[in-house]
Amino acid sequence: MKRLTKEDLKGWKTKREDDTSEQLASVKEIIRRVRAEGDTAVRTYTETFDGAxxxxxxxxxxxxxxxxxxxxQKYIDVIQEAAINIRRFHEKQLPTSWFDTQENGTMLGQKYTSLDRAGVYVPGGTAAYPSSVMMNIIPAQVAGVKRIVMVTPPGPDGQVPIGVLATAQILGVTEIYKxxxxxxxAALAYGTETVPKVDKITGPGNIFVALAKKEVFGDVDIDMIAGPSEIAVLCDDSARAGEVAADLLSQAEHDERSSSICITTSERIAGEVEEEVEQQLKGLPRREIAEKSIHTYGGIIVTATMEKAVEAVNELAPEHLEVLTENPYEQLGAIRHAGAIFLGPYSSEPVGDxxxxxxxxxxxxxxxxxxxPLNVHDFMKKSSVISYSEAAWKENVDKIASFARLEDLEGHARAIEKRKERLDD
Structure with a gap:
């Protein structure tokens, strides 16, 4: 692993970005054809890219x-228990509509409404991800989305991994497309003869999925543009190098462009982590992927103080952050930028995964x-509610009209003043 400085992190995002111009051109053409040809284009591309x-x-x-x-049954039990934990966590996120009535009779409020249709992308390719089914479907269900449509790539045999389908079955998903x-x-964003148009698309995928989501945003909402996975481990002399190395490799095995960074105040730990990473790589089934990732986008930063180490974390703003220090709660308040924060030696990243x-x-x-992070609010929208009373209107009509004329919008001013005719009725 390379030794990095805090200054190296300032260009870290740019360093990991590839030239996507060729992929983007392909994505635009795929979207164009799906919009024009519907199912015919979808079937053609499925055969071309997935061999099905x-x-x-x-x-x-x-x-x-x-x-x-x-x-x-062992796996069913694990999935069901994980689903209970995920559902319980997301139920605590449910917002409440509120309405406030003022003394002059005006009522103002905010109304939360679930989306009608959500599209969930579950990636395939180098691995199967039943966990992605749960993490996307459950918050949509908790939010009250009426129609949840799941898409996932098939294998060359035209089948979807049984773990993905079984998880969907456990969650009660009934609409899945290969x-x-x-x-x-494109199919989710614009609809085809078979796939319905949705209001929002969530879920991670490869570079083509990410670029497609970016292209359709505005016609449909999206959760985020997901890049390669990241982990940062913030540690001091109390950490165990073998655990730090294992946690770094847990993300490196995802993708050749995944980023795994150790930030420590201990030169001893830094040296031991370097050795452990190389040793543990030897027995990793996805060694080729992890090795390229860790040697290209992995690194170790040694700082003089914990304060400087936390500054490096905030500069990096990692997807996953583990805090393996003697008193991890002491650092929590200073950490401002991280997707998920894992505190203590027993909270390794897979616990959250x-x-x-x-x-x-x-x-x-x-x-x-x-x-x-993706959450229940992502599957809901807010509407402002305004009910002005006659007393409030009388009190503010001239002020509102003046404000409209300040912006040279006479029609706005006349719209609020038009109600004065009611006084003569």
């Missing part, structure tokens, strides 16, 4: 049942500086 020739790409109830029956990539995003309850769909590429 499908006449009907909607998952049947029989496929759902078969998947559920194919996995062991389609992935930019064509899935799968089981604890908080959402693992998190801001990446430094966007934790201004955005949040």
């Amino acid at each position: 020739s499908l006449d009907d790409y909607r998952v049947t109830s029989e496929e759902m049942s078969d998947a559920y029956e194919s996995i062991s 389609v992935g990539g930019a064509q899935a995003i 799968y089981f604890a309850g908080p959402n693992h769909v998190l801001p990446t590429s430094g966007t934790a500086r201004f955005s949040s």
Whole structure:
């Protein structure tokens, strides 16, 4: 692993960005064709990119049942318990509409309403992600979304991993389509003969999925533009190097462009982590991916003080942040930018990925500086409610009309003044 300085982090996001001009051109063409040709284009791209020739790409109830029956009770029990934890956490996020009546009879308020239709993208490719099913579906269900549409790429045999389908079955998902990539995003954004148009698309994916989500934003809402996975481990001399290394590699195995950074106040820990990473890489099944990731986008920063270490964390604004210090709660208040914060030696990143309850769909590429994990609010919208009383109107009509004329909007002024005719009735 490379030794980095705090200054290196300022250009870290740019360093990890590839030239996407070629991919973007492909994505735009895919979106154009899906909009124009609908299911025909979707089937063509599914065969081209996934190697699956499908006449009907909607998952049947029989496929759902078969998947559920194919996995062991052990896994069913784990999925069900994880779903309970995730649902319980997200239920605490449910907002409440509020209304405030003032002395002059005016009522002002805010009304929360769930979205009508949400599209959930569950990635495939190098791995299957039942956890992504839960993290996207459950907050939408808690929010009260009426129609949840799931898309996920099929394998060359035209099948979806049984773990993904079984998890969807457990959660009560009934509408799933075997389609992935930019064509899935386009289908959800604009609708086809088979796939319905949705109001919002959530879920991570590869570069083509990310670019497609960026392109359709505005015609439909999206959760975020998800980049490669990231982890930062903030640690002092009390940490165990083997645990730090294992946690860094847990993200490095995701993607060759994943970022794994150790930030420590201990030169001893830094040296031991370097050795442990190389040792643990030898036995990792996804070694080739993890090795390229850790050697290209991994690094270790040694700072003189914990204050400087926390400054480096905030500069990086990582997707996942583990705090493996003697008293991790002491650092919590100073940490301003991180998608998810894991405190203490028993809170390793996979705890949040799968089981604890908080959402693992998190801001990446430094966007934790201004955005949040996927949550119930993402599947709801707010409407302002205004009910002015006659007394309030009389009190403020001239002020409002004056404000309108200040902006040279005479029609606005006349609209508020028109009510004066009521006084003569």
